Amino acid sequence: MRRHYATIKDIANALNISFATVSRALRDAYDVKAETRELVLAKAAELNYKPNVNAKGLAQHRSYNLGVILPTITNYYFSTVITGIQEVAYGAGYNLVLYVTNDSAERERDMIGNLSLGSLDGLLVCVSSDSALSTGFQGIIDDGIPVVFFDRVVEDIHTSKVVQDDYNGAFEATEHLIGNGYRNIAHIAGPEELAFTRNRMQGYKDALKKHGLPVKKEWIVHSGFSQAHGEQDVARLWKCRQKPDAVFAVNDRKAVGAMLALKQLNILVGQDFGVVGFTNDPVAAIISPSLTTIAEPAFEIGRISCQLVLSHIRKKKFDAKEVVLPGKLIVRESSKKA
Amino acid sequence: MRRHYATIKDIANALNISFATVSRALRDAYDVKAETRELVLAKAAELNYKPNVNAKGLAQHRSYNLGVILPTITNYYFSTVITGIQEVAYGAGYNLVLYVTNDSAERERDMIGNLSLGSLDGLLVCVSSDSALSTGFQGIIDDGIPVVFFDRVVEDIHTSKVVQDDYNGAFEATEHLIGNGYRNIAHIAGPEELAFTRNRMQGYKDALKKHGLPVKKEWIVHSGFSQAHGEQDVARLWKCRQKPDAVFAVNDRKAVGAMLALKQLNILVGQDFGVVGFTNDPVAAIISPSLTTIAEPAFEIGRISCQLVLSHIRKKKFDAKEVVLPGKLIVRESSKKA
DNA sequence: CTGAAAGCGCTTACAG
DNA sequence: CTGAAAGCGCTTACAG
Numbered sequence A, B: 001m002r003r004h005y006a007t008i009k010d011i012a013n014a015l016n017i018s019f020a021t022v023s024r025a026l027r028d029a030y031d032v033k034a035e036t037r038e039l040v041l042a043k044a045a046e047l048n049y050k051p052n053v054n055a056k057g058l059a060q061h062r063s064y065n066l067g068v069i070l071p072t073i074t075n076y077y078f079s080t081v082i083t084g085i086q087e088v089a090y091g092a093g094y095n096l097v098l099y100v101t102n103d104s105a106e107r108e109r110d111m112i113g114n115l116s117l118g119s120l121d122g123l124l125v126c127v128s129s130d131s132a133l134s135t136g137f138q139g140i141i142d143d144g145i146p147v148v149f150f151d152r153v154v155e156d157i158h159t160s161k162v163v164q165d166d167y168n169g170a171f172e173a174t175e176h177l178i179g180n181g182y183r184n185i186a187h188i189a190g191p192e193e194l195a196f197t198r199n200r201m202q203g204y205k206d207a208l209k210k211h212g213l214p215v216k217k218e219w220i221v222h223s224g225f226s227q228a229h230g231e232q233d234v235a236r237l238w239k240c241r242q243k244p245d246a247v248f249a250v251n252d253r254k255a256v257g258a259m260l261a262l263k264q265l266n267i268l269v270g271q272d273f274g275v276v277g278f279t280n281d282p283v284a285a286i287i288s289p290s291l292t293t294i295a296e297p298a299f300e301i302g303r304i305s306c307q308l309v310l311s312h313i314r315k316k317k318f319d320a321k322e323v324v325l326p327g328k329l330i331v332r333e334s335s336k337k338a
Numbered sequence C, D: 001c002t003g004a005a006a007g008c009g010c011t012t013a014c015a016g
Helices: A008-015 A019-026 A034-046 A053-060 A076-094 A105-114 A136-140 A166-179 A195-210 A227-237 A252-264 A298-315 B008-015 B019-026 B034-046 B053-060 B078-090 B105-113 B139-142 B167-178 B197-210 B227-237 B252-264 B300-315
Strands: A067-069 A095-100 A121-123 A147-151 A161-164 A185-189 A220-222 A246-249 A276-281 A292-295 A322-325 A328-330 B064-071 B095-100 B122-125 B147-150 B160-164 B185-189 B220-222 B246-249 B273-281 B292-295 B320-324 B328-330
Touching: A008 A019, A008 A034, A019 B185, A034 A121, A053 A328, A053 B053, A053 B078, A053 B220, A067 A076, A067 A105, A067 A185, A076 A095, A076 A276, A076 A298, A076 B095, A076 B160, A095 B078, A105 A195, A147 A298, A161 A298, A166 A185, A166 A195, A166 A246, A166 A276, A166 A292, A166 A328, A185 A227, A185 A252, A195 A220, A220 A227, A227 A246, A227 A252, A252 A276, B008 B019, B008 B034, B019 B034, B064 B078, B064 B105, B064 B185, B078 B095, B078 B300, B139 B147, B147 B300, B160 B167, B160 B197, B160 B300, B167 B185, B167 B197, B167 B246, B167 B292, B167 B328, B185 B197, B185 B227, B197 B220, B197 B246, B220 B227, B227 B246, B227 B252, B246 B252, B300 B320
Parallel strands: A067 A095, A067 A121, A121 A147, A147 A161, A161 A322, A185 A220, A185 A246, A246 A276, A276 A292, B064 B095, B064 B122, B122 B147, B147 B160, B160 B320, B185 B220, B185 B246, B246 B273, B273 B292
Antiparallel strands: A095 B095, A292 A328, B292 B328
């Protein structure tokens, strides 16, 4: 049988005071005699009192629920971001409501349409690849629910955003390949519509330009983010008249796919061919040759994103912030030159 | 400004009926005239009505929150389990409240102690490595809150449990090594206290026995679950008078650590030395040589665990089920023999 | 089949 | 500094 959990009334009865006073004593926001407060706190501890989140939320017009919308949780980057979000949310007494879109714009739209907005105090979102026309979010913000974008942001929408420094990371990655002697550097990019794809591509292009290398259109191939996409991209590159001698991949999974495909082609990565990724997925250190990459501050992105929604929720006054966190080049074997 | 979301009263007013009737019409559990129901449903859709979860929960003595306690979410197995849990929970209108213990019994105890049990309808848990003395859970069950264990279960507690077939998976893995000609097979195990560690170890031992091979105590080393632990374990094995020529690892991360350590020792895995893991982490296919392993049905474990708590919640009548899902041997390069 | 009413456990003006 | 009271948005016996 379900036991009865101590409520505010139990405390009030035990102490012979009104439950309104108990309520006030519990959150020290009001004037309550110090003595009274201590009695209440002691009794609450004794009875193992925990506030009923539903009642609290109902009375306060809050839910203490934070929605998190993201493409998937089964990869290093996203699971780490969630861990960061979770840490901050847990500390602040907020619950996370996960919505996994499977990187499908359609499913994303469905989920957003079915959102119980009345039961969500804020939203953390990383949009799906092809949700360029991410309507919906503006309406949510207009309703007064803070939305914070992370990683994959919607540029047109004015709200807080947290991302890694995609441009400079890509620039540094590309420059690293150039510094190691590679000259014909291709780019395996993500879906064109995504801002961070464009930013990483721009970093790549600008690094080439800075060093007087031509930007060849056929050496930039766009596709999805999976390992299989990375393999396919190499196949496409291999149809070019002039083949590249290095590749900067938009993420590690694609870099891994590329390396596997290159192995099939008997290309020696780290000697004849350079590869640099982006993320610093643990697999980067395990694959052979190990993968040079830009480490992303995934945990920090999660923490800061969550801190931002919480502060927006508390302040009501909404001043959007854009946070850009630096990445870090991790040099391994895949970018060496024979 | 936060907009007002449509409530049951808005629907009632628009239709000139009582809000009690609206409430009934919305959940078709009661006798409501078909005509009335349709009017209500239509108006609800028109007003984009979503029930307020807090109010619903408060009135029903439910929270529609499910707690999920697990060691970490940043690895393939757990993130996949969560995805399975999430899918079922989402479909049933339940929210997930994540508690990440970082595989620390202390943190686990803290979190359990601070649980707002009044706001949780059920609990899905995978205990931390050293929480042998997992008190706390029995009390929660006694309070009437269903608890389902998955993967790492507490044997002494009578409640539903969902695990992969650890014993047979281990048996098959070990037999596979034997079949491929390895004779001196060590086992890199997990913490001794965990049931699944013991089950996998037993499968390993029994396979050896079946084939008339001796079980050597010094060839069984226990430690944690990380890649680094796998590396250390190999170092320990290498101090044995007789060195093994193969190893069955309790999971893929340790297998990967072992392979890396063996590489340092200039041992050729897949030729002089066999390695088999457990999980089928994507890294198993990426590492070179690729890793033979037992694929775990992680997504299914998540789905079924969640279905079980939900059915316990609904039925109130608590009949514990123990579900064991089969794994599958995936043969790759690491277990070949020269 | 439907309405009026009480209640879930809290918060928060309003008095005093 | 504290109490009485209304209310948050729902559910659910109780009548009829």
